[in-house]
Amino acid sequence: MSEKPVIGFIGVGYMGHGMAKNILKGGYKLWIKGRSNRAPIDSLVGMGAQEAASPKEMAENCDIIHICLSNSPQVEAVIRGPDGILAGARKGLIVIDTTTADPTSTMTLAAEMAEHGVTFVDAPLGRTPKEAEEGMLDAMVGCDEDVFATIHPVIDCWAGSISRIGPVGTGHKMKLLMNFLGGAYAALYAEASSLAAKSGISPVTFRDVIGPSRLGSGFFNTFMQYVCERDENAHKFTIENLSKDLRYVNAMATDAGVMNVMASAARHYFTHAEAIGAAGDFVPMLSDHVARLNGLDMAAVIAKHGK
Known part of the structure; x- marks a missing residue:
């Protein structure tokens, strides 16, 4: 991983827009992937983000990818789909899932991604879109201590409080x-x-x-x-x-x-x-x-x- 990792962000809605904005403000190169609502996408592109055509393209270009979606089936789709993260993943990629997700799905995905040399981290959010825009969310992180040290500076862009709860799955x-x-x-x-x-x-x-x-x-x-x-x-x-x-x-x-x-x-x-x-x-x-x-x-x- 380069000294300043390239960051990806999938899901730039109510919470994701502010989080992604603050990653850009932190001086990171950022790739984004939104959904049908163009307003937050265009907003972030206007700030310097690059739009990815697919999660696969994002995985090919990024060192750390955030996911901020509504549920576990959506997370599973962007990871496992034909143009998903695993289709373009390189060894050493870190995926941070900030979705409020099913821990059973989280543990299954973590094991599956580890087989491809990808580290899966759960880091769900506390507080509201207001704090997302302010960079003052709460992050509850599930990962090993060495991974936590690597991702902490990036999470610090969008979180005011960061707590490592334990190993992967405990955040969710x-x-x-x-x-x-x-x-x-x-x-x-x-x-x-x-x-x-x-x-x-x-x-x-x-x-x-x-x-x-x-x-x-x-x-x-x-x-x-x-x-x-x-x-x-x-x-x-x-x-x-x-x-x-x-x-x-x-x-x-x-x-x-x-x-x-x-x-x-x-x-x-x-x-x-x-x-x-x-x-x-x-x-x-x-x-x-x-x-x-x-x-x-x-x-x-x-x-x-x-x-």
Whole structure:
């Protein structure tokens, strides 16, 4: 690997655009591969990135490739496809998967790629697109210590907090634990908001009391920012994505032989929202679906009983 490795980035959406931008700002040569939305691709090309025709072409030209996609099947496709990473991989290539993925798939891919001389690292993300643009994401990294030393300067371009959790696979497991909490909190906040409204307490009052207390949190604040202020961009993470993560959490619990009553309960709210066509809604909008299940129009409640 050269002194300044050439970096690749597959998936330049909500999170990936900011991450890729900050890699460019770090002085690295960058190849990118997006999907159908040209806006982030054109933005990065305008900053100096080079667009790859395929993951194969990227693997032929890069030393370290990031993947930032929605799920494990997508990751598997860009690695194993006829024009995928393995089709163009050179010995010594490092692939960093920042997707929130299924750890079982991660371990299988890591073993498969090792046979080709490729090192697979899982480094899923914490925080939001805002922090991605600021270069202040949280990274939970699964890899050996020597690999961690190699990739740390690159990850440092887009992360404000970098934690090596353990060997490959542990990063994705840690991220699922984090998103288990997020999904359970979202279901809890949505249900509590409806209960408040049905009980004669404005969700705005509920927010104003809980927010500054020991029960408040950053997640609570952005969730309730949508509930109370109808700010659709308060937390730009889709119901579909968190529903997928909760399915992975349940599978992880099954593999570990752990009972998971809370994760299963939270999953049902998200599954219901997907079933009625709301998969693309952002997570705080779960509050509207839970409200409707209880005969409420949350927007009308806020308009009538807000401050």
